[in-house]
Amino acid sequence: MEEKKQALTVNVVTPDGLIYDHNAQIVVARTVSGELGILLNHAPIIVPLAIDEVRVRRVDDETHVDWIAVNGGILEVRNNVVTIIADTAERERDIDVSRAERAKQRAERTIEEAKATQDADSLRRAEVALHRAMNRLKVSKHN
Template sequence: MSTFKLEIVTPERIVLEQEVDIITVKGADGELGIMANHVPMVTPLQVGPMKVKSGKSEQLIAVHGGFVEVRKDKVVVLAESAELPQDIDMERAKASKARAEQRISLAQRSKQDEVDHRRAELSLQRATTRIRVSGK
């Protein structure tokens, strides 16, 4: 199987840079699988786990929005933030999930501002993604 170079970059750092066989990301219109020689494109990413396969190993990475750019020679994920499983603090993720669920519940009962409700939903998605990727 052909491989390609994958770079996952955030405003703070390069999270991952390696040769991979296939990646699966959560794009704007659903899941997207990318292999070597994929047609060049750019698409926005949703909050969700990104699956990276290299040989027989498979890794999940928490990606919190951004874009994926498929080039002729490599794929670049420009993420708002991204975390490897070993970098995730599970207790913090669980606490964040509980806070987001509480904020959503309060917003639904009191018909609060739509912006606050959307922020709470995004926070819940990020926390859920961290918990799933961590696998602990």
Template sequence: MAEHTLAVNIVTPDGIVFTRDGVKLAVIHTISGAIGVMANHQPIVSALKIDAIKVTFADSDDEFIAVNGGFAEFSNNTLTVVAESAETAKAIDVQRAESAKHRAEQHISHANEVHDPNELARAEVALARAVNRIKIVTRK
């Protein structure tokens, strides 16, 4: 690994989703806001929102990974993300994500009709996950 780069590892209960060295910048979305992490950044541990992680390389295109919650830890020039689930753009099935979005919108509508705050909360999380996955694939 070069002196001014870092390693990024994204893992879920199902295994490693993304692992790369030579990263110039990783942008993560914590519950407190976005953080850009570069080599030699101060150590951090933070909870993550449902959002994309942007990984920038010196010699290739940026990569985006859809991450659904979890936490990030950075130390010794390694960013480790442990997430409930995560997918690279190549792994996302857009039709499946669109269907999940549609189902979540229906559940939100139903939860509002019957005034069920628990169903509404679950449906809002499902919608955020589906929209995040769609955003990763359609990002330019």
């Protein structure tokens, strides 16, 4: 009888529902404090995530990595379950590149306008929007 390989369960949840649910060998995510790698039997942890990509190496495919653009949120590890809760998250295959490009251009224009009018709040929001758009474009290139 073949022994079942132990694995992490990885779930990514947004207000729109579950967008990712697979078994993994390793999960790598960028927290606000730096990069974090999670393997089987990781200690329980809850950490805030940065706007960045999450990499998941599945158990059933030694060579393939799933890439997910996450716009902040939190990551929790408990009992070999990795749960990411984010406002928005997209798998590389689901990213609309032209929409992300338009969002990037919009954010760049807003940054220039905010600098010209010295509107600090608009500048900060536009910089976050630019970071999100650039993250989505970066992740889409892994597809």
